[in-house]
Amino acid sequence: MITINAIAEQAGVSRTTVSRVLNRSGYVSEEARKRVLAVIEETGYVPNEYAKSLRTKKTKVVGVVLPKISTETASRLVDGIDKILADEGYQILLTNTNLEPEKEIEYLKLLKSRNVDGVILSATNINDELLKEIENLNIPFVAVGQEIPDVSTVVFDDFYAAKEMAELLINRGHQKIAFIGVDPADRSVGHSRKDGYLAALKEHDLPIVDDWQQTGIFDVESGYKAMKTILEKATERPTAVLAVTDRLAVGAMQYLKESGYRIPENIAVAGMGASEMSKYVSPSLTTMDFNYERAGEEAARQILNKINRPGEEKEKKIVLNYRIIKRNSI
């Protein structure tokens, strides 16, 4: 590996001078600069960022911890983060918990040991141990997707999004609305969205039936099963179903179609998340668009603010808009 010393020697200057032309800091004579630049060009020298950050205490790296990489939400989020960060010369160090909660803590520590300038966490379940770790982290931090007290967060208004979706169904004349959710340990998707659904029903004095409410995980298969369970268990058949993710909704549609129900004539289906798929299933799925790229961008901006103005920035909560997409499934 070629170092700053080699460049200095070849250019006939001290490494201090090389450093100065590299960083465009301090005075360097035009002559010296040219010689240095020529040698750099010739040798293809690139400064060792590790040595640099050992001195400067800056790494120009932001750690991102994701619950799962291969998911549309995650990749759109990372896209947004990268868009903002790349412009400022920052790189992303990616870690993937694969939905194992212990790993969130492990990776937070690891990112710290790698001296990242900041951490963006796409949170799912929040537990006390994690909160403690975040508190002790002591580097710029922002969470996406879940609210965390005293911490900067970028969130979606899950409650109102779900409520509005339920209300859309109600406006279309539905009185018997089923629900496919996920584990309420996930406060945003599991808990708040269900609350939104329930709130809408209550406000409109509609029946809230336990058998119409099922829980799945984040895949198509479990949406299929949940829909099956609802139809098998319910004494009275619902006329619409609201699923908290598009995958769940698509699974529900699969079951309904296989069982000979017509969508939306017999049962209307609504999802949430605006996955690419939602547009191309038949019938096309009514869903809720959360702007994940935007969430990534906002999170990245916040991190940048915190990095550049340490202490100045106070923790703030950004709530992002959602947008309903009406299609043929309702």
Added chain:
Amino acid sequence: MITINAIAEQAGVSRTTVSRVLNRSGYVSEEARKRVLAVIEETGYVPNEYAKSLRTKKTKVVGVVLPKISTETASRLVDGIDKILADEGYQILLTNTNLEPEKEIEYLKLLKSRNVDGVILSATNINDELLKEIENLNIPFVAVGQEIPDVSTVVFDDFYAAKEMAELLINRGHQKIAFIGVDPADRSVGHSRKDGYLAALKEHDLPIVDDWQQTGIFDVESGYKAMKTILEKATERPTAVLAVTDRLAVGAMQYLKESGYRIPENIAVAGMGASEMSKYVSPSLTTMDFNYERAGEEAARQILNKINRPGEEKEKKIVLNYRIIKRNSI
């Protein structure tokens, strides 16, 4: 930030000793070890990886350059890479070229300056400048998706995959088969797949009609347009169409359905890539499954081999299998 010196002081030993317990190397008395471990536990100390790698010349980071993050292919690939790397304590430094070819070179340099232990490039277009940069890189390197001479690669057999898909169509009785491709500058998806399609037609003495061959980019919209163009320009209507990606195929299906064609009765449609969506569109899409996770895993294994046995490993090419998925669109 708390350092090894602070730990040494508090534990009443030298930092050499602390280093030894940290790395489980050399002799340390049980007593000293315990004291050190206690202080580490108490303080929550994590060693600075940057300082470490400045000494050891190892960073435990592998750089990954992607043409686009928010795509199913990319995220499945990264998933596979991460699966293997995480077990060995390696992290991924992610860079995203957003399909801008100049950025591939820029990021290769950047990753080098960050002293990554290896680089995995998910290549699309290969140009001379890039090849030169790869040659000069001088760190473990593997390319995925495109063949590069004298460089380790993990590729799919795009030619035979496309050929086999065309043959499936032919076996189903189709004689007039249209094609939606992408820019041949993309050797694998653009060039080889088209060659495979053409080879199948030739072998079976089927008509090769220019107007039946259109080119799109990597999205649904351009598949729609390509299908439209084919149908408008062709004097004779094809009975099947092979698209080189699922998105293109889905776009084609959209156009066909809107225009009142029945799939597969009037026109059969086949895609490639086995996107999640392909399973849930109507009719479900016949496609080709390339195991991207597996490609990521293989690439990661190769990188690891090169890192651990420098000089020993020779450049090798891994060709991954594909698997045809027959569904209702043909």
Added chain:
DNA sequence: CTGAAAGCGCTTACAG
């Protein structure tokens, strides 16, 4: 079993 010292490749006051 333990520690002093050198050194990894940089940057940055400081003195000239």
Added chain:
DNA sequence: CTGAAAGCGCTTACAG
């Protein structure tokens, strides 16, 4: 305008 020197937080022969 320029350079010698110190120091960032580690590891690793080397000597004891």
